[in-house]
Amino acid sequence: MRVGPARKLTEAMNTDIENLVPQATVQGGPTEALAERLIEALVPALELLTVEFGRRLGLYAALAENDGATAGELAAISRIDARVAREWLEQQATAGFLRVDRPSADPDERRFALPAAHIPVLLVPESPAYAIGAATMLSGTASAFEAVVEAARSGTGVSYGAFGAGVRHGLQQLNRPGFVGELTEWMARLPDVSARLRSGGRILDLGCGTGWSSVALARLFPEATVIGVDLDDASIAEARALAAAEGLAPRLRFEQADATDGEAMAALTGGGAQLVTIFEALHDMNEPQDALDAARRALAADGAILVGDERVADEFGPDGDFLERLNYGFSVLHCLPATMAEGAGVANGTVLRPATLRAWAAGAGLNRVDELDIEHPFWRFYRLDR
Ligand SMILES: C[S@@+](CC[C@H](N)C(=O)[O-])C[C@H]1O[C@@H](n2cnc3c(N)ncnc32)[C@H](O)[C@@H]1O
Numbered sequence: 001m002r003v004g005p006a007r008k009l010t011e012a013m014n015t016d017i018e019n020l021v022p023q024a025t026v027q028g029g030p031t032e033a034l035a036e037r038l039i040e041a042l043v044p045a046l047e048l049l050t051v052e053f054g055r056r057l058g059l060y061a062a063l064a065e066n067d068g069a070t071a072g073e074l075a076a077i078s079r080i081d082a083r084v085a086r087e088w089l090e091q092q093a094t095a096g097f098l099r100v101d102r103p104s105a106d107p108d109e110r111r112f113a114l115p116a117a118h119i120p121v122l123l124v125p126e127s128p129a130y131a132i133g134a135a136t137m138l139s140g141t142a143s144a145f146e147a148v149v150e151a152a153r154s155g156t157g158v159s160y161g162a163f164g165a166g167v168r169h170g171l172q173q174l175n176r177p178g179f180v181g182e183l184t185e186w187m188a189r190l191p192d193v194s195a196r197l198r199s200g201g202r203i204l205d206l207g208c209g210t211g212w213s214s215v216a217l218a219r220l221f222p223e224a225t226v227i228g229v230d231l232d233d234a235s236i237a238e239a240r241a242l243a244a245a246e247g248l249a250p251r252l253r254f255e256q257a258d259a260t261d262g263e264a265m266a267a268l269t270g271g272g273a274q275l276v277t278i279f280e281a282l283h284d285m286n287e288p289q290d291a292l293d294a295a296r297r298a299l300a301a302d303g304a305i306l307v308g309d310e311r312v313a314d315e316f317g318p319d320g321d322f323l324e325r326l327n328y329g330f331s332v333l334h335c336l337p338a339t340m341a342e343g344a345g346v347a348n349g350t351v352l353r354p355a356t357l358r359a360w361a362a363g364a365g366l367n368r369v370d371e372l373d374i375e376h377p378f379w380r381f382y383r384l385d386r
Contacts, residue, residue: 047095049142050088051122051135052166059088060114060122063098068113125173126180133173140166141334148337157340160232160284167334168235172210175280178376179216186306187220189372190383193275193304197221201274204229204298206259206291207281211239211252217277218243218252227268228254231342260290266297273298279308280379282360283352284335286345292364296386305366305384309352311376316351323378327351357382 054060062077063069069077071086078085089112092098097118101111120127140163147158160167187194197203200223205214208228218226226248230236236256243249257264259281276295285291295305310327313320320328331350340347348356354371361369361384368385 045138047097048135048138050091050095051097051132052139053088054092055122055132055135059085063112063114064119064123068099068101068111070108070111072108074112126177128177128181130173130177133170133175135170136166136173137170137330140164140168140170141330144337145333148333151337151340155340157342158337159341160338161234162341163334163338165234168210168232168238171280172212175209176212179213179279180219182376183213183216183220186308186372186374186381189374189381190275190304190306192302194221196274196302197224199223201225201300202227202269202272204265204269204273204276204295206265206276206278206295207231207284208239208254208279209235209281211235211242211254213277213279214239214252214254215242215246215248217275218246218248224251224274226252228252229257229259229265229268230254231256231258260285260287260294262290262294262297265294269298271297272300272303274300274303276303276305277308278305280310282307282309282357283348283350284339286339286342286347288346288348289360289363292360292366292384295384296364296366299386301386307357307382307384308376308379309357309382310350311378311380312351312353314354316353324351354380354382 057080058078059074059080062074066073066077071089072082074080074089075082075085086107089098089100089110090107093100093103093112097114098112099115101113103110114122120129121131123132124130143166144158144163147162151158198221201221203214203217203221203224203226205217205226205228208214208230209232211228214226214228218224228236228239230239233256236254239254240249243252243254246252255268257268259265259278276298278291278295282288282291292305299305311323312327313324317324327350334350336347336349339345339349358369361367366384366386368383370383372381372383374381
């Protein structure tokens with residue numbers, strides 16, 4: 001058979017690559033370790049997606065409400081195919097997410113239940129243990145994977161909205177317990193601002209997403225007015241519905257706008273906000289220094305800005321810890337492309353180092369930046385003053 005030049009080149013490259021790997025490193029060495037790591041990573045990744053599968057189809061809720069079910073019962077309650085129900089139930093029990101009574105019974109007779117200890121993790125949105133957002137975020141992030149790959153070639157990014165409800169709701173699920181459960185503690189670190197807000201005043205919540213941070217602020221300061229701002233129209237639509245459902249409108253309202261627009265932000269508060277908050281959103285804005293400048297322009301003279309953003313290391317380094325790896329993973333697959341879709345600009349990505357934030361603050365005329373002593377598994381908190 002005639003071997004074409006391209007084929008010859010490929011064969012030569014393969015041979016070269018094989019020769020580059022000393023056989024001693026394959027067995028028991030770093031080659032085997034990496035191969036094992038990649039293969040093993042398939043299991044938690046797949047299991048996370050099966051958790052989202054269960055959430056989307058209401059299967060966990062059905063099991064909790066009915067004190068367990070057989071495959072046939074779950075299929076009838078949830079209106080899904082019985083064969084699929086059986087496979088999911090068996091998979092979930094194998095993964096340790098569900099309990100099965102009499103595993104040796106006929107497959108259609110086996111009863112599966114959600115252990116009580118797993119309910120807060122999967123079904124209670126304001127529980128500190130609520131962690132199902134990890135599954136929703138993964139599925140939302142993966143939903144735009146092909147566009148993200150293509151955008152790496154074009155450099156045009158992929159808009160936040162293109163990641164759909166998966167990312168929007170995954171973030172909401174992950175962050176809501178902190179907003180509704182811990183905001184009081186966070187605001188205790190800004191005692192002067194909190195004291196003023198107890199008797200009224202204005203709060204601007206930039207990059208508010210679906211609005212839970214704004215709701216928590218409105219609940220904590222019942223005399224204050226709160227304006228949430230986000231660029232994503234689907235998030236703002238859901239935030240408005242939330243404000244109405246919580247009975248907080250019109251004291252709480254939401255605007256679809258670009259938080260980097262200084263004139264617009266100053267107009268929203270009349271330049272008189274006591275507090276501007278930016279939770280896990282500054283790194284997503286492609287002109288973050290402009291966003292801080294806009295926040296400064298929206299503030300009253302004695303107001304302050306509270307930023308919560310990723311708890312990453314002070315400097316880049318290889319072999320990162322859990323948080324570095326988590327944040328870089330989301331950066332490549334979601335935050336960086338979403339930020340780049342906002343147009344030419346900084347394109348910071350998820351990993352917002354403290355020194356970077358300080359430089360942006362200084363550029364925006366905010367000369368004081370204090371990192372606050374607030375415990376949070378994922379975020380650092382900063383108070384910024386003029
Ligand atoms: C990671 S989400 C965080 C949402 C919410 N603050 C939370 O903590 O759940 C980042 C948010 O910033 C918003 N965002 C990005 N760029 C923006 C901009 N220039 N102006 C306003 N919002 C922006 C996105 O639409 C998204 O809702």
